[in-house]
Amino acid sequence: MNIIFFGTGQFAEIILKKLVLEKELVEIVAVVTKIDKPADRHLNQRESLVKTLAIKNNLNILQPVDLRDLSFTKTIKDFDDFLIIVTDYGKIIPQEILNSASLGAINVHPSLLPIYRGPSPIENSILNGDRKTGTTIMLIDQEIDHGPIIYQKEIPIEKADDVISLEQKLANLSVPLLIKTIKDIQTSSLKTYEQNHAQATFSKIIKKEDGLISWNDEAEVINQKIKAFLEWPTSFTNFMEKDKNKLLKIVKAKVIIHESEPGDSELVEPGKLFIIEKDLAISCGKHCLILERVLPEGKREMTGYQWYLGHKEVKKLKVES
Numbered sequence: 677m678n679i680i681f682f683g684t685g686q687f688a689e690i691i692l693k694k695l696v697l698e699k700e701l702v703e704i705v706a707v708v709t710k711i712d713k714p715a716d717r718h719l720n721q722r723e724s725l726v727k728t729l730a731i732k733n734n735l736n737i738l739q740p741v742d743l744r745d746l747s748f749t750k751t752i753k754d755f756d757d758f759l760i761i762v763t764d765y766g767k768i769i770p771q772e773i774l775n776s777a778s779l780g781a782i783n784v785h786p787s788l789l790p791i792y793r794g795p796s797p798i799e800n801s802i803l804n805g806d807r808k809t810g811t812t813i814m815l816i817d818q819e820i821d822h823g824p825i826i827y828q829k830e831i832p833i834e835k836a837d838d839v840i841s842l843e844q845k846l847a848n849l850s851v852p853l854l855i856k857t858i859k860d861i862q863t864s865s866l867k868t869y870e871q872n873h874a875q876a877t878f879s880k881i882i883k884k885e886d887g888l889i890s891w892n893d894e895a896e897v898i899n900q901k902i903k904a905f906l907e908w909p910t911s912f913t914n915f916m917e918k919d920k921n922k923l924l925k926i927v928k929a930k931v932i933i934h935e936s937e938p939g940d941s942e943l944v945e946p947g948k949l950f951i952i953e954k955d956l957a958i959s960c961g962k963h964c965l966i967l968e969r970v971l972p973e974g975k976r977e978m979t980g981y982q983w984y985l986g987h988k989e990v991k992k993l994k995v996e997s
Contacts, residue, residue, distance in 0.1 A: 677701065677778065677858060678758035681726075682708045686840070686907075688724040688764035689799075690847035691854065695761075697734050701858060705735045710766055719902055721803055743770050752776055759861060761854070762816060767797070772815055781816040784854055786846040788828060789814060790876035793821035796843055801833060801878040802904035805896070809842070811850040811855050812829050815868060821837060824868035826860075827853040838903035884909040891995045895931045895963035902929050910971075914994040917987065919955040924993065927969035927977060932957065947995045948983070956980030958993060 679702045680993045695702055707730040712723045723731075730737045740748040753776045759775040763784035774781040787797035788810040801809045810830035817823035820943060820959055829849055833842065860866040886908040889898055902911040912925045932952075948959040956979075967980030984990075 677862060678703055678705045678756060679779070680704075680708065680752065680755065680760050681762065682762040682765040682769065683726045684710045684724045684766050685764045686725055687843050687847045689729050690844060691763055691784060691851055692726055692729055694848075694851040695854070696729075696735075698855060699853065704735050705711045705758060706738055706752075708738045708740070708765070711739045711741055715906045725823075731915065743767060743773065743846075749773060749776075759858070760816075763850075768820070769816070772816060781821070782826065782857060783814050783816050783821070784850045785821055786810075786843070786850070787813045787816060787879075788812065788830060788873040789821055789825060790873060792877055792879045794879040796879040796882050796883075797838055798846065799882060799904040802837070802839060802842065803900050805900055806833055811846050811853065813850070813853050814871075822871065822873070824870055826857050826868050828864065829853060838906045840907055843907075863925050882909065887911045888996070889913045889926065891958065891993060892961040895960040895965045898960055898965060899929050900924050900930050915987070915990050915992075916994075919992065923973040924983070925971040926967060927971055929968055930966040932964050932966055945992075949991060949993065951981070951984070954981050956984045 679680060679695065681695070681704055683689070683692060692704070692707070696704060707726060709724045709726040711726075711732070714722070727739070729855065738748065741918050742748070749752070749772060751989060752773055754989075757778045759772060759779035760781035761784065762781065769781070779849060782822065784799065785790055786809070787801065788808075789812040792800050797808070808830055810828055812827040812828045815823040835844075836937070849921070857866070887901070887905050889901065889911050890892070890912070891898070898911075906927065908924045910927075912923055915922055917925055944959050946959055946961055950957050952966070957964050958967060970980050970983050971977045972983055
């Protein structure tokens with residue numbers, strides 16, 4: 677079966693890597709991914725993970741700036757009978773492109789639809805402290821993540837999971853369901869059922885400023901943000917160094933309940949730093965966090981304690997900025 681694959685990030689890369697191995701079942705006739713983007717201040721271009729994988733496997737790569745461009749539409753329509761697979765692409769596919777797929781168009785979405793439709797389902801499941809999540813294979817219709825469900829599978833969210841580990845688990849969970857879907861299409865045995873649209877919830881586009889930490893929040897809420905935004909935009913805070921505002925990214929943390937004396941308001945003041953043995957801790961709106969791994973502005977990643985040894989004059993991180 678001919679496949680045109682739309683994808684960009686790590687979730688899509690894992691799935692494409694598995695599909696490439698299914699040579700007796702599918703042929704990837706084209707990979708559509710986002711255009712390369714500037715990666716640093718020197719404007720060096722960075723290609724998507726999906727593009728890198730496609731190059732390694734000598735796949736036909738398409739990177740349209742505009743999906744409605746007539747030349748791109750013609751290129752897609754020139755392929756023989758094919759199935760469109762969309763996952764982690766980041767753009768809405770025009771209906772004309774979807775209609776050109778004689779074998780249909782399906783989406784792999786990392787949530788238990790209709791929960792968390794939209795662009796950031798994995799991040800939202802972690803932010804909200806959910807105990808379970810899953811993946812959905814669905815037919816694409818004219819609305820976002822709205823189409824009939826083909827297959828779904830659920831997994832627990834482990835306490836140690838962050839956005840990267842959960843993304844990998846869900847991608848690996850999706851592959852057998854996707855392969856089963858392809859076989860069902862081949863044998864004309866595909867079955868679907870409608871989503872319960874009344875139960876739909878929506879995730880939003882995550883912006884850089886969403887990563888700013890407020891130490892007034894509860895420690896558990898902050899830790900969920902750190903795990904959810906590990907990939908992008910990361911969770912960050914600010915501190916003053918020699919009258920300059922500096923950025924500190926928090927890479928990994930751990931919630932603790934600090935046993936302080938009653939009335940010790942200085943210790944529990946949000947943003948207050950203190951040392952527990954050789955760990956750097958910080959007071960939050962409720963409970964505390966151990967700052968296990970941090971990334972200071974312009975420096976390498978290190979433990980929170982290592983950062984503190986060079987910044988003992990910093991007694992408090994900015995509660996908000």
